[in-house]
Amino acid sequence: MVTDARRRAREGDTIADLAAELEVPYNTLYAAVRGTTWTALTEPPVGPAEPAASAPRRSVLTARKVAAARRAFGRGTATLAELARRYGVSETTISAAVHGRSWQHVSAPPVPPGEPGISSMIAAREPEIRRRAEAGEGIRTIAADLGVAASTVSRLLTRAQHRRPSPPSPPSP
Numbered sequence: 001m002v003t004d005a006r007r008r009a010r011e012g013d014t015i016a017d018l019a020a021e022l023e024v025p026y027n028t029l030y031a032a033v034r035g036t037t038w039t040a041l042t043e044p045p046v047g048p049a050e051p052a053a054s055a056p057r058r059s060v061l062t063a064r065k066v067a068a069a070r071r072a073f074g075r076g077t078a079t080l081a082e083l084a085r086r087y088g089v090s091e092t093t094i095s096a097a098v099h100g101r102s103w104q105h106v107s108a109p110p111v112p113p114g115e116p117g118i119s120s121m122i123a124a125r126e127p128e129i130r131r132r133a134e135a136g137e138g139i140r141t142i143a144a145d146l147g148v149a150a151s152t153v154s155r156l157l158t159r160a161q162h163r164r165p166s167p168p169s170p171p172s173p
Contacts, residue, residue, distance in 0.1 A: 003043040012063030067108035
């Protein structure tokens with residue numbers, strides 16, 4: 001049981017979740033997983049200590065859910081809105097987890113933020129969105145089809161107007 005708990009903690013399960021699942025006191029499992037007790041096991045202990053704010057006992061997200069969300073968003077197979085609905089959290093919460101502003105201890109690398117408010121999945125569909133908008137389709141309709149906020153589609157359509165121009169090239173000698 002302790003070997004399995006150490007392995008699962010290394011994979012991202014929190015000690016609080018494991019203790020609840022295994023029906024053992026948190027402090028007992030913490031000591032076993034961190035190596036204070038059960039020192040003779042061949043499975044190495046997990047360390048360093050869990051950050052205090054990493055996973056409160058009532059947290060909706062877990063390290064595994066955050067890792068899965070980061071992978072899905074990074075591949076472009078899910079939007080932040082979809083992930084928020086899937087995991088029962090706000091878009092702000094899932095965005096912070098996916099981009100590494102929270103849950104920094106999770107081993108899955110965070111997705112670097114691209115353009116604020118525009119996921120890589122939506123940005124990849126920019127030509128289609130522009131074509132549909134130019135054909136007279138409404139922003140809300142396009143957004144609903146993509147599962148994103150209308151403001152996201154609007155930002156994508158107007159972002160070229162707000163980009164800074166490139167600095168002028170130096171004169172050639």
